[in-house]
Amino acid sequence: MRLNSFDEWSPLQEVIVGSAENYVSHERELSFDLFFHENIVGDNAQRTEWYYPRLGHAAEGSAGTSANGDRTPIKRRYVDELNEDLEGMAAVLRSLGVTVHRPMDLPARPAEVRTPAWPAAVVPPLNIRDNTLIAGDEIIETAPMIRSRYFETQLLKPVFQRYFESGARWSVMPRPLMTDASFDLSYVRATNAGGPTEPIEDPRPSRYDVGVEMMLDAAQCLRLGRDIVVNVSTAHHALGADWLERHLAGRFRVHRVHRLSDSHIDSMVLALRPGTLLVRDAAVADRLPAPLRTWDLIVPPPPTENTFPSYDADDLILTSPYIDLNVLSVSPDTVLVNEACPGLMRTLERHGFTAVPVRHRHRRLFGGGFHCFTLDTARAGGAEDYLS
Numbered sequence: 001m002r003l004n005s006f007d008e009w010s011p012l013q014e015v016i017v018g019s020a021e022n023y024v025s026h027e028r029e030l031s032f033d034l035f036f037h038e039n040i041v042g043d044n045a046q047r048t049e050w051y052y053p054r055l056g057h058a059a060e061g062s063a064g065t066s067a068n069g070d071r072t073p074i075k076r077r078y079v080d081e082l083n084e085d086l087e088g089m090a091a092v093l094r095s096l097g098v099t100v101h102r103p104m105d106l107p108a109r110p111a112e113v114r115t116p117a118w119p120a121a122v123v124p125p126l127n128i129r130d131n132t133l134i135a136g137d138e139i140i141e142t143a144p145m146i147r148s149r150y151f152e153t154q155l156l157k158p159v160f161q162r163y164f165e166s167g168a169r170w171s172v173m174p175r176p177l178m179t180d181a182s183f184d185l186s187y188v189r190a191t192n193a194g195g196p197t198e199p200i201e202d203p204r205p206s207r208y209d210v211g212v213e214m215m216l217d218a219a220q221c222l223r224l225g226r227d228i229v230v231n232v233s234t235a236h237h238a239l240g241a242d243w244l245e246r247h248l249a250g251r252f253r254v255h256r257v258h259r260l261s262d263s264h265i266d267s268m269v270l271a272l273r274p275g276t277l278l279v280r281d282a283a284v285a286d287r288l289p290a291p292l293r294t295w296d297l298i299v300p301p302p303p304t305e306n307t308f309p310s311y312d313a314d315d316l317i318l319t320s321p322y323i324d325l326n327v328l329s330v331s332p333d334t335v336l337v338n339e340a341c342p343g344l345m346r347t348l349e350r351h352g353f354t355a356v357p358v359r360h361r362h363r364r365l366f367g368g369g370f371h372c373f374t375l376d377t378a379r380a381g382g383a384e385d386y387l388s
């Protein structure tokens with residue numbers, strides 16, 4: 001087990017696939033609403049066609065959310081089917097010769113954690129891409145932005161420890177106190193002004209307020225050998241990018257992009273091989289560092305509503321319909337794609353890729369696709385310079 005992962009496309013040797021065991025509810029409180037509100041506003045408010053309104057009573061829940069959060073239950077059928085799909089994904093990866101690791105499962109009893117500033121529920125380690133950046137031979141646990149995900153990387157410890165024992169570096173970005181005042185609310189308030197979703201409640205004062213803190217998800221990053229593109233939309237993201245830049249100085253070049261999306265960029269742009277980007281829209285390239293603007297762009301057909309299961313009014317939709325752009329490359333010419341997206345598969349095949357269809361039904365309910373719920377820990381590529 002040697003940790004080595006510098007890019008998103010070179011031959012995949014080892015990967016962690018997330019777990020949704022005992023995913024019983026979403027906890028609605030400021031940090032959750034802020035993150036998914038941003039997403040739900042539509043990933044980037046400048047493009048109204050990317051709006052997708054929050055559904056059901058849960059939408060009203062954010063106005064009256066208690067300090068400990070409002071637990072919005074998730075139907076057991078969805079969780080069971082998601083776990084079936086995760087097992088199916090793992091089986092496909094193994095059939096392609098990839099070593100698959102899994103996190104510890106969340107126990108069945110409702111877990112709760114407490115910090116000096118707040119208590120929170122604990123959600124399973126599903127979208128493991130979000131809270132850990134693998135930068136070459138280093139595990140970097142990023143500074144979380146959602147209270148119910150604060151200790152999520154603890155469930156990955158057995159895997160991380162084995163990589164560390166094999167020589168990996170292992171760092172943790174400073175953990176935020178994550179009081180309401182830790183968040184820069186200006187962006188989400190500006191993008192919501194008069195928009196279709198409810199405003200974020202005023203932050204509650206706390207004795208632990210220290211001002212805006214660094215909070216940055218690894219899914220805001222795109223890894224390209226010795227270069228890492230980082231999306232920054234808020235002051236708390238910018239502080240996280242400052243830490244990353246300082247920590248990686250001399251090993252990686254960090255390139256900031258401004259508000260490419262509200263936070264995560266892996267359903268906006270992915271690099272499928274050197275010189276080729278999969279993008280939601282050709283205009284995305286204009287927001288990227290100059291060397292990437294000359295790369296070939298693959299723009300799949302826009303998603304259609306019948307691509308997704310129909311849901312009830314009380315089911316919380318957590319992603320845009322563009323979530324299936326969130327593919328996973330197992331090599332520079334082979335990509336795992338949601339089997340419900342024949343248009344995307346055909347588009348990739350026209351560009352010379354092998355598209356491997358994999359079932360993943362409820363990606364909109366759990367906030368992520370194939371790239372989100374995997375963490376590629378060993379690929380063949382190295383710290384190449386793809387941007388010169």
Ligand SMILES: NC(=[NH2+])NCCC[C@H](N)C(=O)O
Nearest residue numbers: 039219264267319320368372
């Ligand atoms: N690593 C992740 N969880 N990425 C998911 C990004 C989903 C994106 N906000 C969308 O709504 O399409």
